[in-house]
Amino acid sequence: MSLLETRDLVKYFGDTHAVDHVNFRVGEAEVLALIGSNGAGKTTLVNVISGLLRADGGTIVFKGVDVTAQSVHHRIKAGIARSFQLVNLFDQLTALDNVALSVFSREGKTRVLMRLAETDRAVWQEAQEVLHLFGLEGQARMLAGGLSQGERKLLDVAVAYALRPRLLFLDEPTSGVSTREKAPIMDIITSVVRQEGISAAIIEHDMDVVFSYSDRIVAMHQGTILADGPPEEIRRNEQVIANLIGATS
Amino acid sequence: MDFFLIHLLNALLYASVLFLIAGGLSLIYGVMRIVNLAHGNLYAFGAFVTAWLVGLLAAAPVGLQYLLIPAGALAAAALGAVLEPTLLRPFYKRAEEYQLLVTFGLLMILEDVLRLLWGPYPLTANVLADVMGSVSILGATYPNYNLLVIAVGGAAAAFLWAFIYRSRFGVVLRATSQNMRMASALGVDVNRVYVQAFTLGCLMAGLGGAIIVPSQSAVLGMGVDALVLSFIVVVIGGLGSLEGALAGALIVGVVREMGIALFPEIELAVLYLMATAVLLIRPAGLFGRA
Amino acid sequence: MSAPAAALEARSPARVLFWAVPVAIVLLVLPLVIDQYQTILLSYGLIMGIAALGFNLLLGYTGLLSFGHSAYFGVGAYMVALMVKYLGVASMELFLVGAIIGSVVVTALFGFVCVRYTRIFFGILTLALSQVLWSLAFKFFWVTGGTDGLRVPTPILLGVVTGKGGKIYFLSHAYYYYVLVIFFVCVALMWVIVNSPFGKALQAIRDNETRAEFVGIQVWHYRWVAFMVSGVFTGLAGALWVPLNGLTTPEVLHWTFSGEIVFMTVLGGFRSFAGPIVGAVVFNYLKTYAVGFTVYWQLLLGVVLVILVLSLPTGIVGTAGRLLARARRNQPT
Numbered sequence: 051m052s053l054l055e056t057r058d059l060v061k062y063f064g065d066t067h068a069v070d071h072v073n074f075r076v077g078e079a080e081v082l083a084l085i086g087s088n089g090a091g092k093t094t095l096v097n098v099i100s101g102l103l104r105a106d107g108g109t110i111v112f113k114g115v116d117v118t119a120q121s122v123h124h125r126i127k128a129g130i131a132r133s134f135q136l137v138n139l140f141d142q143l144t145a146l147d148n149v150a151l152s153v154f155s156r157e158g159k160t161r162v163l164m165r166l167a168e169t170d171r172a173v174w175q176e177a178q179e180v181l182h183l184f185g186l187e188g189q190a191r192m193l194a195g196g197l198s199q200g201e202r203k204l205l206d207v208a209v210a211y212a213l214r215p216r217l218l219f220l221d222e223p224t225s226g227v228s229t230r231e232k233a234p235i236m237d238i239i240t241s242v243v244r245q246e247g248i249s250a251a252i253i254e255h256d257m258d259v260v261f262s263y264s265d266r267i268v269a270m271h272q273g274t275i276l277a278d279g280p281p282e283e284i285r286r287n288e289q290v291i292a293n294l295i296g297a298t299s
Numbered sequence: 300m301d302f303f304l305i306h307l308l309n310a311l312l313y314a315s316v317l318f319l320i321a322g323g324l325s326l327i328y329g330v331m332r333i334v335n336l337a338h339g340n341l342y343a344f345g346a347f348v349t350a351w352l353v354g355l356l357a358a359a360p361v362g363l364q365y366l367l368i369p370a371g372a373l374a375a376a377a378l379g380a381v382l383e384p385t386l387l388r389p390f391y392k393r394a395e396e397y398q399l400l401v402t403f404g405l406l407m408i409l410e411d412v413l414r415l416l417w418g419p420y421p422l423t424a425n426v427l428a429d430v431m432g433s434v435s436i437l438g439a440t441y442p443n444y445n446l447l448v449i450a451v452g453g454a455a456a457a458f459l460w461a462f463i464y465r466s467r468f469g470v471v472l473r474a475t476s477q478n479m480r481m482a483s484a485l486g487v488d489v490n491r492v493y494v495q496a497f498t499l500g501c502l503m504a505g506l507g508g509a510i511i512v513p514s515q516s517a518v519l520g521m522g523v524d525a526l527v528l529s530f531i532v533v534v535i536g537g538l539g540s541l542e543g544a545l546a547g548a549l550i551v552g553v554v555r556e557m558g559i560a561l562f563p564e565i566e567l568a569v570l571y572l573m574a575t576a577v578l579l580i581r582p583a584g585l586f587g588r589a
Numbered sequence: 590m591s592a593p594a595a596a597l598e599a600r601s602p603a604r605v606l607f608w609a610v611p612v613a614i615v616l617l618v619l620p621l622v623i624d625q626y627q628t629i630l631l632s633y634g635l636i637m638g639i640a641a642l643g644f645n646l647l648l649g650y651t652g653l654l655s656f657g658h659s660a661y662f663g664v665g666a667y668m669v670a671l672m673v674k675y676l677g678v679a680s681m682e683l684f685l686v687g688a689i690i691g692s693v694v695v696t697a698l699f700g701f702v703c704v705r706y707t708r709i710f711f712g713i714l715t716l717a718l719s720q721v722l723w724s725l726a727f728k729f730f731w732v733t734g735g736t737d738g739l740r741v742p743t744p745i746l747l748g749v750v751t752g753k754g755g756k757i758y759f760l761s762h763a764y765y766y767y768v769l770v771i772f773f774v775c776v777a778l779m780w781v782i783v784n785s786p787f788g789k790a791l792q793a794i795r796d797n798e799t800r801a802e803f804v805g806i807q808v809w810h811y812r813w814v815a816f817m818v819s820g821v822f823t824g825l826a827g828a829l830w831v832p833l834n835g836l837t838t839p840e841v842l843h844w845t846f847s848g849e850i851v852f853m854t855v856l857g858g859f860r861s862f863a864g865p866i867v868g869a870v871v872f873n874y875l876k877t878y879a880v881g882f883t884v885y886w887q888l889l890l891g892v893v894l895v896i897l898v899l900s901l902p903t904g905i906v907g908t909a910g911r912l913l914a915r916a917r918r919n920q921p922t
């Protein structure tokens with residue numbers, strides 16, 4: 051049984067079928083790349099599965115449970131987390147604070163009013179470790195708003211990772227980052243997820259990144275899945291080449 | 300039956316004025332995405348200017364005095380045209396709290412400016428209403444002036460609809476409201492559109508005040524009351540939509556009139572309860588954009 | 590990035606004590622040095638400080654600008670007055686309990702409706718709800734005393750201290766210290782709250798509501814709790830205010846009073862912890878001395894508010910912090 055499965059998932063924007071009866075699947079401990087030209091529906095698919103948008107039809111089943119009607123809060127508790135294409139962080143808080151918040155939240159400790167946050171050593175310890183995993187321990191005391199784009203992208207993933215999800219959606223984790231930095235960032239991300247056995251679905255436009263790091267590729271076009279298979283197979287798929295690989299970088 | 304008709308007319312009267320104020324608020328929001336907390340005071344300004352002018356020119360022929368109603372509206376429009384580039388434009392790019400704070404400051408300023416210019420006592424312009432007499436409808440008498448207000452409200456709605464959906468300026472307005480950057484890239488002078496939209500919104504509010512002052516009076520505090528009421532209208536109808544402002548104004552007018560007839564004590568509370576209920580069920584209002 | 594960094598610097602315990610201890614000592618010793626009238630004036634300032642402190646939990650820390658905090662101040666004040674009128678209570682402690690209960694009920698109700706919305710809807714909704722309370726205070730004049738309001742005699746503190754020895758003496762001595770102790774407790778309590786995991790969650794919500802949702806924080810729950818805590822602090826201030834004023838009237842529920850709370854917080858600086866307190870105390874003095882100056886108080890406040898927002902958005906504390914930081918940088922070590 052797959053970790054995540056969508057059945058006939060539909061999302062409309064007015065008359066457009068942004069997600070058109072999609073059967074999308076993510077297995078355990080697999081790294082999957084979600085590709086497609088702009089407007090193919092990749093981000094909308096992720097938005098619906100993660101709970102940012104409501105589905106207009108179909109079901110989402112995660113770990114055997116139907117989560118279609120569940121709130122974002124419940125989906126996170128179940129084990130789905132995500133990062134964002136336009137980096138979404140708490141800019142006025144430090145990098146350490148950003149990650150610690152995920153840990154506090156996961157532990158249900160954000161309900162605590164009457165205790166200084168500093169006193170919970172275990173949380174801060176874990177936050178430090180997560181930052182270390184992502185190579186950001188040097189930036190711990192810096193405000194998230196002041197970090198470089200590459201650091202912010204990694205921090206975004208670290209914040210999602212700190213929720214200890216089973217499935218991580220990463221929306222263009224290397225966009226806006228210089229070509230030089232892309233590989234190191236992807237190296238860190240994939241080594242962390244593989245180490246923990248977390249599944250990752252990564253929306254990516256950079257084909258080098260896609261072919262170097264994924265176990266499986268899902269190609270979307272105009273709201274439907276065009277092709278779904280291992281990199282070698284996708285590389286040879288004519289439709290995918292015609293619609294995507296030729297056109298994008 | 301006549302009882303019902305009178306109430307219906309009163310509801311329409313109230314709705315006409317509310318439509319002008321709330322429509323202005325909604326228009327401004329629709330184009331510029333800002334809510335001017337001092338909007339109610341522009342309604343008050345229109346009322347005060349008209350009442351004051353009517354008092355000043357009391358010796359003039361009454362027919363001429365009717366021209367003072369548009370004068371009040373234009374005064375409010377002029378004030379808006381001055382305020383937008385000076386006080387509001389610096390804040391478009393800043394955090395929204397600052398926008399709210401500056402318009403709140405403007406609210407406080409205008410409240411006292413009204414007091415400074417015209418003193419703490421109400422100003423009236425009853426002559427304009429009284430002179431028109433009343434008409435007999437199904438046995439009851441009803442002021443003709445109120446019918447004029449209702450007509451003006453309806454005409455304003457029609458005019459605005461035509462202006463926004465049929466004129467060239469309306470196209471520009473709608474384009475800017477839907478996508479400011481795109482409109483700018485296509486050569487639209489966004490700053491000019493903003494000040495024009497803001498002025499139009501203030502004109503509407505000022506007209507609302509000017510047209511109602513012969514029937515009621517211009518009194519301090521009317522601005523904030525209007526703000527709260529027009530807020531209820533846009534909550535129900537949806538912010539940013541003229542149809543919404545019209546629908547909301549009609550609903551509020553009817554409910555308020557029913558409330559006054561049946562439970563005069565809690566009329567305001569009924570309106571707030573209604574607004575709260577709408578907010579809980581349909582946060583964007585009936586026609587609103589989220 | 591220097592302003593937020595400076596704010597963070599200020600958070601370390603040593604730095605906090607550096608400022609807090611001398612100020613506390615000054616406040617403790619002041620009545621021995623200044624005259625009774627001045628002490629009473631300072632009491633008003635401290636009470637408004639508590640109100641502004643509560644208000645800023647919502648604005649500075651959660652990013653919600655309320656234009657209706659007069660409602661909670663008024664609830665606190667009227668609870669005390671009604672307890673005197675209908676229950677014949679005279680114990681200050683019971684007054685405080687009553688005010689807290691009243692504030693919790695009203696803020697839970699109002700907050701439930703308001704926190705589902707943000708920005709402008711939140712702002713006007715809070716304004717509208719406070720105006721409802723204000724109009725109710727008029728409508729039910731047989732309960733609330735209408736425009737005349739309700740009188741409140743000097744209370745009994747801790748069951749033993751009364752105003753029998755002279756009202757002014759009582760207010761400028763025993764009552765001042767009572768208010769001061771509660772002020773210290775409120776400041777300490779709020780300090781813990783904003784530095785707790787809950788406080789961090791609020792700041793996250795302020796900075797990025799979507800992201801907060803996606804780290805598992807149910808945004809509107811947190812906003813609701815913050816709303817209630819904020820309102821209760823302000824309600825407590827209202828309860829402390831009534832015995833000092835001797836009387837409560839509907840004015841204290843009116844939006845213009847909410848405007849003053851907003852003003853004093855912005856004056857002091859809403860992006861810092863101490864800003865609202867400083868702003869409240871300064872504003873209190875400004876109001877006392879300027880109100881004799883001009884009838885057009887709203888006009889003055891409005892103009893100053895606009896100037897503040899245009900050129901000094903970080904308020905007194907923020908600007909002072911910046912100047913200090915610049916002075917330290919320019920000093921040869």
